[in-house]
Amino acid sequence: MTKNNQYILAVETSCDETAAAIVKNGREIISNVVASQIESHKRFGGVVPEIASRHHVEQITIVLEETINQAKLSFDDIDAIAVTEGPGLVGALLIGVNAAKALAYAKQKPLIGVHHIAGHIYANQLEKEFIFPLLSLVVSGGHTELILMKEHGSFEVIGETRDDAAGEAYDKVARTLKLPYPGGPHIDRLAADGEALIDFPRAWLEDGSYDFSFSGLKSAVINKLHNAEQRNQVLKREDVAASFQASVVDVLTTKTYKAAKEFGVKQVIVAGGVAANKGLRAALSTKFMDEDTELLIPPLSLCTDNAAMIAAAGSVAFEQGHRAGWNLNANPGLDIEEYGRRRKLSKGKI
């Protein structure tokens, strides 16, 4: 029997989540298992990496078994194993990379290294085929970047944060407002009930720059709260959240729109955990409503870390002939442009 379908098994352990998934032909999720570790992190007000690594070790085998069982497939059906090699926490990445390597070696399957952010971008391919050139706004706890893609596997960073990532600003402002971790969803929820009455700064930076800066905004919110406290003023938390969110969303939306025009992209993709933010989704939808540019925002379940997105990215890399060697290692500081260049060079090599 000739085999027509391509099945990629993927593993993702770059931060809080131990995840594995199987994706068919790069588009269809067959199984997608995420063992969320958020519960154990809540009491610390952040992700504690020690816990992350230990939990990944405890969960990786269970998650992999569950993924295979749910898919009702055997390893014979799998064409290749993809894994997040970076960026992320080194101790966490190592668990996934070594599990994937061991499995690939034992089952004699090709191994594919995937950049975590490339994964977030490719989460959208599970919904819709890419049309190039496309622009991706990547917003998460560790990233705020505008990435231009002219073809599969090529990534050009045209803007990035100069200080805090958007998600990080959310978490830190949430902590100042004494909201539980993770702070983003709480601020989003509060913001919906508040009014943007406080005029917080927007960091537009130099003319024509697509870079971001959220540190000044974070400080402005903290200053505002400190000053109010000293004067025994009561600020409505809902209004602070709404005003903060208005500033973040305004900058993200405006810069994305400008870049989309300048580079004449056919699609705009939103990726990363902050893509789950309702305020951001609504603002982008309005901004691009009457445009020819198509706006793709993944469903909430694919915004946060998962392995289906790694499989989706791995599927294209596999088709392009990219293979990782047995020396594949966790690369906590992996640069996405460099990853794209390396991918080109590795074509056809096994």
Place this chain on the structure above:
Amino acid sequence: MESIDFEVKTEFETMKLAESLSLLLRPGDVVTLEGDLGAGKTTFAKGIGRGLGVKKTINSPTFTIVKEYQGEVPFYHMDVYRLENSDEDIGFDDYFDRGGITVIEWASFVKEYLPMKRLDIIIRRLDEQERIIQFYPHGNYFEKICKELAR
């Protein structure tokens, strides 16, 4: 212990002070930074990186904990904010021994892993813009650096 204090009026002055400090540092040196959220720790670290000739954008390592850069010497920018209440050793000694300059934000969360000889810096907020930046040198070598910087 007595500190050597610098008053800065703007973020730009914080950056300049950090750049001046960076010119006096040598491979293997460890500098720690303390201060409230928004005090200017990352700004100070950026100034050191810039002074060391790092060309890439230096942004917050809060999420990834460590970011590595190449200037005239390697520059390791750490933020251990998320290691609060954890006793994780992310391999600190390896970084300190690799011939680079290490800057650690929120270092008090990982006190037990810090070298004896180091420069502790505390950034205190005076108002929205102004800060007092206090240097606490540990060891003769860092005392000399602070005296040189104060001149």
